[in-house]
Amino acid sequence: MSEVADGMVLRGWAVDPASGREGAARVAIRDGILEQVVWLTGDDASGITPDGMLILPGLVDFHAHFREPGNEDAETVATGLAAAAHGGFTTVCLMPNTTPAIDEPGVVGRVLAAAAASGSPLRVLVHGAVTAGRKGETLSAMGELADAGVVGFSDDGAPVHVATLLRSALAYAGALDLPIIDHPEDPSLTGGAEASEGYVASVLGLKGWPIAGEAGAVARAIEILADVVRDVPAARLHLTHVSTSASLAHVRAAKAVGLPVTCDVTPHHLGFTDAWIAGSRRWAWDQLDADGRASDPWTDGSLTAHPFDTSLRVNPPLRGAEDAAACLAALADGTADAIATDHAPHTEVDKHVEFGWAINGISGIETALGIVLEAVASGGVSLARAVDALTTGPARVLGRRHGVAPGLHVGELADLVVVDGAARWTVTAEALASKGKNTPLLGRELRGVVRLTIAGGRVAYSAD
Amino acid sequence: MTSEVDRPEAASSGNPSPVPAEVPAVDAPPETQAVAWRHLHLLDVDGLTRPELELVMGTTDAMREVLSRPIPKVPALRGTNVTILFYEASTRTRVSFEVAAKNLSCDVVNIAAASSSVSKGESLVDTVRTVEALGADMLVMRHNVSGAPYLAAEVFGGAVLNGGDGWHAHPSQALLDLYTLRSRLPGGSLEGRKIVILGDALHSRVARSNIWTLTAMGADVWICGPSTLLRGFEAWAAHGAAGRRFTVTSDVDAALRDADVVMALRIQKERMASGLLPSLREYAARYGLTQERLRAASPDVVVMHPGPMNEGVEIAADVAVDPRSAITAQVTNGVAVRMALLYLLAGARRAGGNP
Numbered sequence: 001m002s003e004v005a006d007g008m009v010l011r012g013w014a015v016d017p018a019s020g021r022e023g024a025a026r027v028a029i030r031d032g033i034l035e036q037v038v039w040l041t042g043d044d045a046s047g048i049t050p051d052g053m054l055i056l057p058g059l060v061d062f063h064a065h066f067r068e069p070g071n072e073d074a075e076t077v078a079t080g081l082a083a084a085a086h087g088g089f090t091t092v093c094l095m096p097n098t099t100p101a102i103d104e105p106g107v108v109g110r111v112l113a114a115a116a117a118s119g120s121p122l123r124v125l126v127h128g129a130v131t132a133g134r135k136g137e138t139l140s141a142m143g144e145l146a147d148a149g150v151v152g153f154s155d156d157g158a159p160v161h162v163a164t165l166l167r168s169a170l171a172y173a174g175a176l177d178l179p180i181i182d183h184p185e186d187p188s189l190t191g192g193a194e195a196s197e198g199y200v201a202s203v204l205g206l207k208g209w210p211i212a213g214e215a216g217a218v219a220r221a222i223e224i225l226a227d228v229v230r231d232v233p234a235a236r237l238h239l240t241h242v243s244t245s246a247s248l249a250h251v252r253a254a255k256a257v258g259l260p261v262t263c264d265v266t267p268h269h270l271g272f273t274d275a276w277i278a279g280s281r282r283w284a285w286d287q288l289d290a291d292g293r294a295s296d297p298w299t300d301g302s303l304t305a306h307p308f309d310t311s312l313r314v315n316p317p318l319r320g321a322e323d324a325a326a327c328l329a330a331l332a333d334g335t336a337d338a339i340a341t342d343h344a345p346h347t348e349v350d351k352h353v354e355f356g357w358a359i360n361g362i363s364g365i366e367t368a369l370g371i372v373l374e375a376v377a378s379g380g381v382s383l384a385r386a387v388d389a390l391t392t393g394p395a396r397v398l399g400r401r402h403g404v405a406p407g408l409h410v411g412e413l414a415d416l417v418v419v420d421g422a423a424r425w426t427v428t429a430e431a432l433a434s435k436g437k438n439t440p441l442l443g444r445e446l447r448g449v450v451r452l453t454i455a456g457g458r459v460a461y462s463a464d
Numbered sequence: 465m466t467s468e469v470d471r472p473e474a475a476s477s478g479n480p481s482p483v484p485a486e487v488p489a490v491d492a493p494p495e496t497q498a499v500a501w502r503h504l505h506l507l508d509v510d511g512l513t514r515p516e517l518e519l520v521m522g523t524t525d526a527m528r529e530v531l532s533r534p535i536p537k538v539p540a541l542r543g544t545n546v547t548i549l550f551y552e553a554s555t556r557t558r559v560s561f562e563v564a565a566k567n568l569s570c571d572v573v574n575i576a577a578a579s580s581s582v583s584k585g586e587s588l589v590d591t592v593r594t595v596e597a598l599g600a601d602m603l604v605m606r607h608n609v610s611g612a613p614y615l616a617a618e619v620f621g622g623a624v625l626n627g628g629d630g631w632h633a634h635p636s637q638a639l640l641d642l643y644t645l646r647s648r649l650p651g652g653s654l655e656g657r658k659i660v661i662l663g664d665a666l667h668s669r670v671a672r673s674n675i676w677t678l679t680a681m682g683a684d685v686w687i688c689g690p691s692t693l694l695r696g697f698e699a700w701a702a703h704g705a706a707g708r709r710f711t712v713t714s715d716v717d718a719a720l721r722d723a724d725v726v727m728a729l730r731i732q733k734e735r736m737a738s739g740l741l742p743s744l745r746e747y748a749a750r751y752g753l754t755q756e757r758l759r760a761a762s763p764d765v766v767v768m769h770p771g772p773m774n775e776g777v778e779i780a781a782d783v784a785v786d787p788r789s790a791i792t793a794q795v796t797n798g799v800a801v802r803m804a805l806l807y808l809l810a811g812a813r814r815a816g817g818n819p
Contacts, residue, residue, distance in 0.1 A: 197696060198699050199696070199699040201696060202695075202697055203510075203672065204632055205610040205630050205631030205672055206610050208696055298510060299707075306618070307508075308611030308614045349587075352587075352589055352615075354611065355610065356609040356610060357609060
């Protein structure tokens, strides 16, 4: 069992989206309780800057895969939680594409028991499957899953492709006051696809995953939601790992007319692009030319790594730099409510194979904050907005009743992360607590060293 | 990683040709002389500069001379084990590599994936480690997944030659096409020549590799076919054609007008099943390379096809055997080009190269 955080006084640049405050602060923790937050001014604040030591509410990951039960070679709840704590997260929502799928209450209990047995102080929440066995044929035991405490429903990894079923699910979940978390994809357009359709896929001879394969599914889901909310006002749709400008335009328009739709973007779709499959390792925002067009990796000198690195095979696929920029802009303007890691650890057996045969997914929960801090440093999004999308943003999608209320709340159990934004660390297999080493960042220096993660008043991770 | 990262200083067209590197004396082993070839593997042609392409051409000339001898064989690579690992059916490429390796006095091991442990589910990585443990110095591989040779190169201690991967690349085919064109076109230059690649570009590694090599030599490359089979190439032409001449069109008449070269690509029946084409009949009528269509091209047009051909579909039988057809020469030149590639790669490795 982790130890209670006690007798700690932290100084740094605090960002608290719950109160809307940001600035130099001194934070005191006693006996697990956040005893005091003092906002510093004048000489007291000297030397404290937004690009140095940061004090943030504990991060919330709306979308992670911990592979238990069924694929414990790739990750367990215990190793996933250790990775999450190392990444600065204090709350994780686990996706139900386990084996068996989380489609009935018994499996929820198994996951929560594994979390309790791990001794981790992190809060573990579970999404239930939309359909039985995630087969897309009949509804899961949604009401019983809700009684067992699930916080949303998703067939993530696959879309709910049958429109009538998506419609029923939105209505039924709405009545339970839970969101449907849709993985937007039209499989008839994406079958066998290996990379985002476009220049890079064409040159590399990879089967293209067209923009319409996502944007069409987003538009359809929004239209079905519009149809459902007339009868079930509590129906909610959350679109996860949205990756294209076209999809975000649909979401923006739906929000503008007041539909209850939210969405998230992933760190890898913000920071990486399809050019990485060709061997580029430039951040997405560094690949744009003066006109906002993606530069040509074959002529701009950016190809420094081997092509066809399977750690880059992910669904939805990495897009071009223009789409990555659209995701960052959507994060900045609030169209994207949350940043979700889509942490997808895999074994070497499943990844050290031919690109087109490699399983989809990036192990990302330990590098998410670093990529986001790189995006902040690029100027594409403010620190306050980025922190909101990692904390209060996903909490708003979850709703109040699950008790997730990120913030520097005095008098409550401390739940925060201290990260040195000026320091860098080298991402290596050994440095990752996750069993999944499938990240293209291996060997690379990343901004932002997590010094301390406190969850529920207990020390979940400490670098010291 | 055992392979170096080969990257182009964008093989540029239009620049004056640099002085070509000296062609090696191919009767002798490569390590006995200075050879200006730095690549440890041949996985793609996107990283080949114009001087490197010239070196391959010059070395191929030397191999042609060897092939013209009464005994077309040199001891240059005696004792070198060349393992040919093919995950896809092939006749000409596999046999061509085998003949090339034997002409250089290599020992050749042939593995057809269907009759090996691969059919029992062995991974590519394990298979490659196994063939290396069995003594392979050079690995020629063909695979139906794009990029597979890069994975092999990551684990194999010797040289990997890509014999075709998925839709991605077919380096030796592009180089033999280049060699064939240089010997057919007046003056041996591709500069400004209109070269049409006609057919199913979407699924074609031959088209992709030829785009790199032909544009690097200054040719004006046109990709033509039904729009469903050109998907992604517009983006390539618009985006990545910096300094290269490269046009994509579905208009076969515009493409063939005054063409100096027409390279027809194979059309596969599966394309109908996946909804990309109405029928082979319609394809033949609209895009098949017939004598009538060829009248729009230059009178001295060179006709090519990487094989195997569907005569009467993408190419008419009388066009395939027309005096202007270079299809047989492509096959013959294939052996010489592959001898050159084996020789140059062995040399880079024996010279120590990069680790």
